[in-house]
Amino acid sequence: MPRKKTRPSIIDVAAHAGVSAQTVSRVANDNPNVHALTRQRVLASMKELGYRPNSAARNLKSGRFRSIGFVTFNLTNFGNDRALDGVAQAAEAAGCTTTLLPIADATPSGVAGAFGRLEEQAVDGIILVMSSEVGPLDDLTMAAGLPLVVIDSDTRLPYTLAGTDQEQGARIALQHLLDLGHRDIVHVAGPDLSYPAHNRADVYRRLQAEGQVTARPVLFGDWSAASAVEIGHRILQSDPLPTAVFAANDQMALGVMKAIHDRGLRIPEDISVIGFDDTEGAATFWPALTTVHQHLDEVGRLATAELLALIDGEPDTGKKHLVPTRLVVRDSTGPVPHR
Amino acid sequence: MPRKKTRPSIIDVAAHAGVSAQTVSRVANDNPNVHALTRQRVLASMKELGYRPNSAARNLKSGRFRSIGFVTFNLTNFGNDRALDGVAQAAEAAGCTTTLLPIADATPSGVAGAFGRLEEQAVDGIILVMSSEVGPLDDLTMAAGLPLVVIDSDTRLPYTLAGTDQEQGARIALQHLLDLGHRDIVHVAGPDLSYPAHNRADVYRRLQAEGQVTARPVLFGDWSAASAVEIGHRILQSDPLPTAVFAANDQMALGVMKAIHDRGLRIPEDISVIGFDDTEGAATFWPALTTVHQHLDEVGRLATAELLALIDGEPDTGKKHLVPTRLVVRDSTGPVPHR
DNA sequence: CTGAAAGCGCTAACAC
DNA sequence: GTGTTAGCGCTTTCAG
Numbered sequence: 184m185p186r187k188k189t190r191p192s193i194i195d196v197a198a199h200a201g202v203s204a205q206t207v208s209r210v211a212n213d214n215p216n217v218h219a220l221t222r223q224r225v226l227a228s229m230k231e232l233g234y235r236p237n238s239a240a241r242n243l244k245s246g247r248f249r250s251i252g253f254v255t256f257n258l259t260n261f262g263n264d265r266a267l268d269g270v271a272q273a274a275e276a277a278g279c280t281t282t283l284l285p286i287a288d289a290t291p292s293g294v295a296g297a298f299g300r301l302e303e304q305a306v307d308g309i310i311l312v313m314s315s316e317v318g319p320l321d322d323l324t325m326a327a328g329l330p331l332v333v334i335d336s337d338t339r340l341p342y343t344l345a346g347t348d349q350e351q352g353a354r355i356a357l358q359h360l361l362d363l364g365h366r367d368i369v370h371v372a373g374p375d376l377s378y379p380a381h382n383r384a385d386v387y388r389r390l391q392a393e394g395q396v397t398a399r400p401v402l403f404g405d406w407s408a409a410s411a412v413e414i415g416h417r418i419l420q421s422d423p424l425p426t427a428v429f430a431a432n433d434q435m436a437l438g439v440m441k442a443i444h445d446r447g448l449r450i451p452e453d454i455s456v457i458g459f460d461d462t463e464g465a466a467t468f469w470p471a472l473t474t475v476h477q478h479l480d481e482v483g484r485l486a487t488a489e490l491l492a493l494i495d496g497e498p499d500t501g502k503k504h505l506v507p508t509r510l511v512v513r514d515s516t517g518p519v520p521h522r
Numbered sequence: 523m524p525r526k527k528t529r530p531s532i533i534d535v536a537a538h539a540g541v542s543a544q545t546v547s548r549v550a551n552d553n554p555n556v557h558a559l560t561r562q563r564v565l566a567s568m569k570e571l572g573y574r575p576n577s578a579a580r581n582l583k584s585g586r587f588r589s590i591g592f593v594t595f596n597l598t599n600f601g602n603d604r605a606l607d608g609v610a611q612a613a614e615a616a617g618c619t620t621t622l623l624p625i626a627d628a629t630p631s632g633v634a635g636a637f638g639r640l641e642e643q644a645v646d647g648i649i650l651v652m653s654s655e656v657g658p659l660d661d662l663t664m665a666a667g668l669p670l671v672v673i674d675s676d677t678r679l680p681y682t683l684a685g686t687d688q689e690q691g692a693r694i695a696l697q698h699l700l701d702l703g704h705r706d707i708v709h710v711a712g713p714d715l716s717y718p719a720h721n722r723a724d725v726y727r728r729l730q731a732e733g734q735v736t737a738r739p740v741l742f743g744d745w746s747a748a749s750a751v752e753i754g755h756r757i758l759q760s761d762p763l764p765t766a767v768f769a770a771n772d773q774m775a776l777g778v779m780k781a782i783h784d785r786g787l788r789i790p791e792d793i794s795v796i797g798f799d800d801t802e803g804a805a806t807f808w809p810a811l812t813t814v815h816q817h818l819d820e821v822g823r824l825a826t827a828e829l830l831a832l833i834d835g836e837p838d839t840g841k842k843h844l845v846p847t848r849l850v851v852r853d854s855t856g857p858v859p860h861r
Numbered sequence: 862c863t864g865a866a867a868g869c870g871c872t873a874a875c876a877c
Numbered sequence: 878g879t880g881t882t883a884g885c886g887c888t889t890t891c892a893g
Contacts, residue, residue, distance in 0.1 A: 190667070192885090192886055192887085193886060193887065193888095194886080194887095202863080202864085203863070203864045203865075204864090204886085204887080204888090205863070205864060205865080205888080205889095206862090206863060206864080208886095208887065208888060208889095209862095209863085209888095211887095212888085216862055216863085217862070217863085218862060218863085221862080221863085233667065235641045235642050235667070236642055236886085236887075237582075237885090237886050237887070238642055238643060238644045239578060239581035239582040239585075239587065239644065239885085239886075239887090240582050240869090240885075240886035240887040240888085241886080241887060241888085242578035242581070242582075242644065242869095242887095243576075243578040243579050243581075243582050243869050243870065243871090243885090243886080243887075244868090244869055244886085244887050244888050244889085245869090245887090245888085246578075246869080248578065248644065250621065250644065253622075258603065258606060258607040258610060259603065259604065259607050264597065264598065264603050265598060267597065267622075268597040268598050271597060271622045271624050272624065272626065275624055275626065280621050280622060280623060280643060280644075281621070281622040281624075282589065282619050282620070282621050282622070283592075283606075283610045283619060283620040283621070283622065284619060285610050285611065285614055285620075287611065287614065302574045303574050303575055303577055304577060304619065305577045305578065305581065305587065305589065305619075305644055328529070328572065328574070407802075408802070408803050408805070408806035409805065409806060411806075412806060434802065434803060434806075437803055437806050437807075438806050440808065441806050441807075441808055441810075444808045463746075463747070463773065464747050464773060464776055464803060466747070466748065467747035467748065467750075467751060467773075467776050467777050467780050468776075468780075469779065469780050469783045469808050471780075531869090531870055531871085532870060532871060532872095533870080533871095541879075541880085542879065542880045542881075543870090543871080543872090543880090544871095544872075544879070544880060544881080545878085545879060545880080546871095547870095547871065547872055548872095548878095548879090550871095551872085555878060555879085556878070556879085557878060557879085560878080560879080575870085575871080576869090576870050576871070578869085578870075578871095579869075579870035579871040579872090579885090580870080580871060580872085581885095582869090582870080582871075582885050582886065582887090583870085583871050583872055583873085583884090583885055584871090584872085584885090585885080
């Protein structure tokens, strides 16, 4: 008859090594109170039998899963992807895995349902990425019975959070244009329900209110380059033309630049363009894009550190970590043209 | 004294509802053999106590984790990211989560160590993405005691795998250029140790061997746009200039286009450029990039389906799923110039 | 230094 | 329809 192909348990190893299960456990956990010889014997048996501790049993015993849940509405998005990378790396460094809990249904009811099931998951805590495509969720929706850290920049949220300092980012972008002499600046914003989009647009509007920037309506795109091409064409029909465009992300900056190229105008000689994100290709756009670098990996790292602290029992003080951005000046911005 | 803040177990619910733990279990699992009234009572107790089944206990009992491990060397990479998205969605549809197991150390020894720890993880099987930055791993390294599916296109690997049909993709890209009359085509390849890079380059070399394409050395980049800018400058020093460039990914196509723009040449009037991947921005590059679309979400889906089958006990037949690509013709390729 | 016993929370298998 | 028993694999007492 065929040998059973099941994984050996701690008892099998114990029997094989002629010791108790306890001793095997001690060896598996590097407990010092084991005679060197015994340890040798147990180790040998483990190797021979191909023993691996069963994590389900460990989890049950310890009440810990050593995994953190990463909840997101959309993975294929620069920001979420980078944040996930930061989280996964920080988690790994802490000996945790990262469990993906995608919420396909980004409606409030879908989110509520998903959160309801969340605490059944094999995770010790949750990092929720308030994706830019989803509006605000009410607090009850997010009341999971698990430690929670939110990745977002909306400091009014009642949760511990980490995020990019959107306001500071938008300010240095616009200040850069102001420093170059630009006053007639168009803002291509992200979708209306996105908090980062709003926050960046607010800084722009404030400068208008202060009279530092010419009054022009904010133009809303959907973060996609394609949406910005169309917006770009619209911008280029205005008279006079603006001297600069502040796009709320690099993709839309790319779209605007395409529209400008299509029209046969030069960047930055005729119009300056600045983006936000500093995506991989930005330095190689034509021309190389001046943009605002977000330290999303750092955001992910901070969120993870906070969550691990909460999991360890520290009280939730609702701390807000806003990570500052950095201006990256390249070739798409220049002095205001003389016309 | 403060009430204990621990999560209620099935026994607490049973006591509260005045039934046995078994009955609570039956209710939790929608077992039909429960009196409607009893069910009501139990459900009420569950809600009142905020009961959620403990997944660790369930896992221990069932021997299943309902999670699949996604092993990768690098998340911040278009292909891996998209594949992960496909996997996560397919897994979710099957009621599984996706556990990220990043391997920071992409050396053979690092990989070996990581695989050694893999079967301790709370996953039922593994999807390994043979990232383009890592060379071939020997078979022993990958001998985890867990069902395994590899995402790659190297059909010589002894594992069940899903991947893009690199050869077909490279062929339609080059055929497109040939159809436009190009013969003097440069290939900007990915790094030497990447299988997809090799496979795409091989198709190019074969056409050269057949005399369909002018003999020119393959130029190796590192997938990054920056590397391709430099290569592009080198290409533009050759005399005569090639009439077309086949870049092994969109990022490098972007870099080559930048070099061409820098030199003041027109695309595609002077030189045609074709990429590979069909990344988000490709349609908005200047000019819009002709490229080869990879169905990476489909690859992820197939890999997941195969893995779930293996987990369900189907024998591993080493099936190879190669997903064909699609040519996306945009504005960066045109007829061969008259010189 | 080592072993025995108990139990984490849940669910199959069997009573009643 | 419902309750009882036993045990998944491991580790935390507590004895020796």
